[in-house]
Amino acid sequence: MAAPEAPDARRDFVTRALARFEQPLLRYAASLVGRLHAPDVVQDTFVALCKAEPGEVEGHLAAWLFRVCKNRALDQRRRSGRLAELENEDDMESPDSGPASRVERAQALDRVERALGSLNEQQRQVVLLKFSAGLKYQEIAEAMQLSASNVGFILHTAVNAIRRELGETEPVLREARSLP
Amino acid sequence: MNERFEDPRLTAHVLGELDPEATRELEALLADDAELRRELESIRETTALLEQELGGDSGLGLGEARRRAIREALPKPAPAVVRPKRRRWVGFSLAAALPLLLVGASMLTMTRTKTDEKDRAAPLSTWAASGAFALDESLGARGVLSGKLGRKGDDGRPQDFDTESYDKFDENPFVRVAVDPRSTFSVDVDTASYSLVRRFLVQDGKLPPKGAVRIEELVNYFSYAYPQPASGELFTVSTEVSSAPWASDHRLVRIGIKAKDLDMAARPPSNLVFLIDTSGSMDAPNKLPLLKSAFRMLVEKLDGRDSVAIVTYAGSSGLVLPPTRGDQRAEILGALDRLEAGGSTNGGSGIELAYAEAAQGFVKGGTNRVILATDGDFNVGVTSQSDLVDLVQSKAKGGVFLSVLGFGMGNFKDSTLEKLADKGNGNYAYIDDLAEARKVMVEQGAGTLVTVAKDVKIQVELNPAKVEAFRLIGYENRVLGHQDFNDDKKDAGEIGAGHTVTALYELVPAGGKVPGAGVDDLKYQAPRAPSPAAGAGELMTIKLRYKLPEGEVSRLLELPVRDGRAPIAEASADFRFAAAVASFGMLLRDSPNKGRASYADTVELAKGAIGEGRDQALRRELVQLVEKAERLGGR
Numbered sequence: 001m002a003a004p005e006a007p008d009a010r011r012d013f014v015t016r017a018l019a020r021f022e023q024p025l026l027r028y029a030a031s032l033v034g035r036l037h038a039p040d041v042v043q044d045t046f047v048a049l050c051k052a053e054p055g056e057v058e059g060h061l062a063a064w065l066f067r068v069c070k071n072r073a074l075d076q077r078r079r080s081g082r083l084a085e086l087e088n089e090d091d092m093e094s095p096d097s098g099p100a101s102r103v104e105r106a107q108a109l110d111r112v113e114r115a116l117g118s119l120n121e122q123q124r125q126v127v128l129l130k131f132s133a134g135l136k137y138q139e140i141a142e143a144m145q146l147s148a149s150n151v152g153f154i155l156h157t158a159v160n161a162i163r164r165e166l167g168e169t170e171p172v173l174r175e176a177r178s179l180p
Numbered sequence: 181m182n183e184r185f186e187d188p189r190l191t192a193h194v195l196g197e198l199d200p201e202a203t204r205e206l207e208a209l210l211a212d213d214a215e216l217r218r219e220l221e222s223i224r225e226t227t228a229l230l231e232q233e234l235g236g237d238s239g240l241g242l243g244e245a246r247r248r249a250i251r252e253a254l255p256k257p258a259p260a261v262v263r264p265k266r267r268r269w270v271g272f273s274l275a276a277a278l279p280l281l282l283v284g285a286s287m288l289t290m291t292r293t294k295t296d297e298k299d300r301a302a303p304l305s306t307w308a309a310s311g312a313f314a315l316d317e318s319l320g321a322r323g324v325l326s327g328k329l330g331r332k333g334d335d336g337r338p339q340d341f342d343t344e345s346y347d348k349f350d351e352n353p354f355v356r357v358a359v360d361p362r363s364t365f366s367v368d369v370d371t372a373s374y375s376l377v378r379r380f381l382v383q384d385g386k387l388p389p390k391g392a393v394r395i396e397e398l399v400n401y402f403s404y405a406y407p408q409p410a411s412g413e414l415f416t417v418s419t420e421v422s423s424a425p426w427a428s429d430h431r432l433v434r435i436g437i438k439a440k441d442l443d444m445a446a447r448p449p450s451n452l453v454f455l456i457d458t459s460g461s462m463d464a465p466n467k468l469p470l471l472k473s474a475f476r477m478l479v480e481k482l483d484g485r486d487s488v489a490i491v492t493y494a495g496s497s498g499l500v501l502p503p504t505r506g507d508q509r510a511e512i513l514g515a516l517d518r519l520e521a522g523g524s525t526n527g528g529s530g531i532e533l534a535y536a537e538a539a540q541g542f543v544k545g546g547t548n549r550v551i552l553a554t555d556g557d558f559n560v561g562v563t564s565q566s567d568l569v570d571l572v573q574s575k576a577k578g579g580v581f582l583s584v585l586g587f588g589m590g591n592f593k594d595s596t597l598e599k600l601a602d603k604g605n606g607n608y609a610y611i612d613d614l615a616e617a618r619k620v621m622v623e624q625g626a627g628t629l630v631t632v633a634k635d636v637k638i639q640v641e642l643n644p645a646k647v648e649a650f651r652l653i654g655y656e657n658r659v660l661g662h663q664d665f666n667d668d669k670k671d672a673g674e675i676g677a678g679h680t681v682t683a684l685y686e687l688v689p690a691g692g693k694v695p696g697a698g699v700d701d702l703k704y705q706a707p708r709a710p711s712p713a714a715g716a717g718e719l720m721t722i723k724l725r726y727k728l729p730e731g732e733v734s735r736l737l738e739l740p741v742r743d744g745r746a747p748i749a750e751a752s753a754d755f756r757f758a759a760a761v762a763s764f765g766m767l768l769r770d771s772p773n774k775g776r777a778s779y780a781d782t783v784e785l786a787k788g789a790i791g792e793g794r795d796q797a798l799r800r801e802l803v804q805l806v807e808k809a810e811r812l813g814g815r
Contacts, residue, residue: 011254018250023465026240035240035613036382036804043246043385050253112233130195131227131234137197149188152197156188163226 014050017061024133025069031116031124032073041076045069062135063143070125115165123158126151184209185219194224240613241466243384346391347595349656351771354649354688357642358707359699363650364665366658366672367437367636369627369679370601371620372586372610373397376594377768378801379612381808383466388768392594395765396654399682402761402802403795404754406438406680414632415439415675417724421743422751424686425759425785426766426775431687431743434755435722439633442626442677449485449546450506450629455534456519457554459494463521466612467588471553472516474585474617478551479513481625482506489537490515493530494522503541531571538580545730547629549606550575553585556593565596573603573671579730581674583628585620586610598657605634605674619798627676633726634674635734638683639665641721645714646743649694651773653684653762665725668734675726684762686773687719695773719743753791757799760786764806779810 025045029038045068049057057064116124122144129140137155141148189206192198198206210217242250355363373394380388407416416438424432454475462468482488486506492498501515534550542548572582582604584597594610601608607628609620620628637660642650652659664670675681688694701707718740725734748756763782766774783806790799 014250014254022242023240026242027234030240034801034804035615036378036801036808038240039242039246039383039385043242043249046250047253050250050255112230127230128234131230134235137192137195152188152192155195156186156191159191159223159226159230160185162230163222166226166229 010050014046017049017065018046021062021065021133024128025065027132028066028125028128029069029073031128032070032121033076037073037076041069041072044072048072060139060142062129062133062139066125066129066133066143111166112162115162118165119158119161123154123161126154127158127162130155182215184213184216190216190220190223191227194220194227241383241464243379245384245386249385346389348391351769351773352652352654352656352659354651354686354694354696354773356649356694356699357644357647361642361644362639362662363642363652363685364637364639364660364662365652365655365683366660367638367675367681367683368396368602368655368658368673369400369675369681370394370397370598370608371401372594372598372608374401375610375612375616376586378805379610381805381812383612385812387809387812390769393765393768394654394657395762395769396658396683398765399654399684399758399761400680402757402798403793404436404438404680404682404758405793406436406754408438409440413440414726414728417722417737417739419722419739419741420752420755421719421741422746422755423748424775425748425756425781426763426777427686428748429689429692430775431689431719432755432759433685433687433719433741434758435638435683435685437636437675437679437681437724439627439675439677439679442630447485447626447630447677449487449543450482451487451503451538451541451543451546451548452482452629453489453491453534453538453550454516455530455550455552456490456492456500457494457552458492458519458521460522461555462494462588464588467555468519468521470611470614470617471585471587472519473614474611474621475516475553476513477618477621478625478628479506479509479516481622487541487543488512489534489541490519491530491534491537492519493533499533499537503537531568535571535575535580538575539578542579547631548580549629550580550582550604551585551606551628552582552597552600553587554597555588556586556597565599569599569603572600576603576605576671581605581631584608602657602673603671605631605671607676624676624678627679630677631674631729632677632679634729634731635668635670635672636675636681636724636726637665637670637672637734639723639725640685641723642687643710643714643718643720644690644708645710646690646717646719647687648690648692649688650720651686653686654765655683665723668727668732674729682758684758685720716740717742753789755789756785757789757791760789760806761802764802764809768809779806782806783810 022042025042026038029041029045033041045065048068049065052064116127119127125144126140129135129143135143137148137151140146140151144151146154189198189202193203193206210220373392374397376392377388377398380386380392406418409416418436418438420434420436421431424430456471456475458468462471479488484505484507487503488501488506489499489503490501490512492500500519501512504511506512531550531552534552538548538550576582582600583606584601584604586594586597586608587610598608609616611617611620639662640650658673660670660672664672720741722739722741724737724739726737727734748759751759760782763774763777763785765771767777767779767782783803786799786803786806790796790803
């Protein structure tokens with residue numbers, strides 16, 4: 001955008017971003033740093049949005065927000081002394097980011113959250129971006145710097161894992177039976 | 181595992197992500213493969229569930245203080261340009277001011293529109309296509325401004341001021357045993373103060389007002405491994421003694437009560453009336469939607485023995501659901517789902533209607549309870565607060581108890597709600613998020629539903645040979661006159677199934693220095709002489725009176741307490757943890773009695789006492805809260 005942007009436009013923009021993404025970002029942050037620190041992380045994310053260059057954000061707001069949120073979350077984890085996360089964004093499977101501990105899962109809100117706890121962090125992130133933030137595969141791909149087909153694969157695997165956890169289906173080969 | 185089920189196109193198809201060619205290919209496969217079609221259906225069910233569970237509100241929120249911080253970070257508007265011609269100038273500056281005003285106003289009064297599933301999935305590309313900073317009407321913003329930038333009062337207009345109220349109170353001081361050797365108080369299992377403190381620290385990012393910090397509620401938030409009652413026993417009372425971490429020359433006595441757990445098969449029937457505040461101020465994600473989730477969890481635990489009715493109070497109060505058997509879940513949950521916020525509060529007549537319904541369905545030998553859920557904004561109109569309290573008290577005498585669930589922030593009336601639950605013989609919890617809803621309604625739901633003992637009072641007599649002075653930590657709102665202990669007409673607290681209750685006394689040993697100004701010796705009486713019992717080496721004797729839920733005559737228990745002289749390092753993890761929580765409470769209150777307590781020491785003490793029990797995660801959360809308070813500039 002060549003023309004200097006009016007402050008009101010920025011205010012409106014942030015307001016709408018808040019409306020659209022506050023809940024998904026809170027959920028996402030909570031999955032990384034827990035309920036207690038999530039509001040801190042999300043506040044920082046929106047403050048960063050207030051100060052961002054239009055060029056940075058334009059056209060890919062969700063990707064930008066979730067990436068900033070993740071970075072802030074990782075900062076928070078480092079501050080609270082947990083294992084250092086791998087810097088490589090492509091590899092989310094650091095030792096500390098595996099399935100939630102049994103105790104944490106037992107404390108989870110409901111069976112869906114429990115089921116989420118059995119996923120690895122990359123799968124969790126994809127699931128949240130899809131079902132909490134409502135992003136399309138392409139948008140998720142951008143936010144996580146993966147290919148769209150990668151995203152499809154991860155999501156399918158995650159959905160199957162969740163189905164198993166919820167006990168809705170046995171993924172074993174069913175006997176072929178003739179049904180009406 | 182069948183490989184064709186591993187095909188990611190299945191999920192992509194359900195989510196509408198396949199391009200036309202891939203869709204055609206997949207549909208060709210599906211046409212011939214019934215099993216694959218069933219697999220697809222199962223995936224569809226799961227994704228629908230995920231959208232429903234993850235797409236809604238989590239109960240998490242950014243509080244007002246955080247929103248202010250975000251607003252502060254916005255670039256400041258440029259000053260209006262001054263035009264040479266005077267008339268133009270006036271016109272122009274008005275025009276420049278108007279958008280700012282409009283934007284400012286819109287930030288404060290974003291109204292909530294109905295959520296539309298379609299809106300939630302509005303594609304980002306539409307927004308991007310119109311330019312990052314352009315207004316985009318099609319986005320729909322999920323139909324919801326989740327968490328507002330300003331607050332709405334009952335009439336839907338924005339409120340800029342904070343109308344929360346918390347009663348300030350002075351802490352119990354040290355009492356010299358020579359002056360008064362007794363301490364009498366009513367037992368309390370409320371937990372609201374803890375979740376309130378958590379809400380301030382986490383969602384609002386600031387320290388809580390001192391009046392919101394009731395130390396006994398912080399300590400009682402956690403469960404402790406007190407001895408289980410044997411069959412036939414209603415509850416056990418146990419004690420532990422060690423040193424006070426914040427004053428090593430003082431002793432700390434922990435009294436613990438554990439009520440028997442509920443036998444779900446044999447539990448008595450419940451006659452419940454949900455009294456729900458649906459006024460305009462309840463229209464926020466952390467209020468009515470969270471409230472609905474909480475009640476849903478409770479309803480899932482009921483069955484054909486129980487009855488549920490729903491009464492709302494807002495504008496005109498109404499019977500939204502007549503008494504309905506507990507197994508008619510669809511009806512009950514449907515009525516819950518249909519609740520909407522709007523109108524101004526008239527708490528008075530709603531309560532009367534709720535009690536009337538409860539009376540009609542009264543179950544002898546069962547639990548009869550009104551559960552009030554509100555943000556505390558009692559614009560009661562006709563009825564005054566004291567009339568309400570009297571009403572609640574007289575109904576409790578008649579066997580219909582009242583429990584209170586608090587939600588939200590901004591006009592939360594903690595003091596009112598606590599009084600109502602106290603006089604109503606019920607417990608008071610503050611629900612700040614879904615996890616807390618689960619704790620209150622499911623994990624401790626039995627205690628909310630079933631009372632094991634009522635009018636429970638404790639009277640402690642201290643031994644002057646061993647104790648110079650004592651201080652009851654917390655329970656300031658529960659202190660009773662000594663003569664109230666034996667007076668069965670005086671109400672006190674009740675204990676629900678599975679509940680634990682903890683009380684802490686800090687003791688100055690005989691001969692020790694007592695903080696605070698002393699009291700003059702009496703002119704007309706000589707100091708009391710100790711009796712032979714004082715020589716037996718006991719610190720104190722605890723007496724406890726309680727009544728059965730339907731009883732009118734109290735029963736008495738008596739238990740002496742000795743000091744095993746164990747140092748704090750050898751005390752149980754439960755003891756050390758309770759002490760850490762009390763220390764945290766004193767720091768938040770900047771208590772005159774906090775001694776050498778510090779946030780850092782409290783963190784260490786708590787960390788070392790997390791233990792292996794069921795509430796490990798909650799204990800770890802406490803450690804984080806203490807660290808948070810320290811960072812917020814705690815004293």
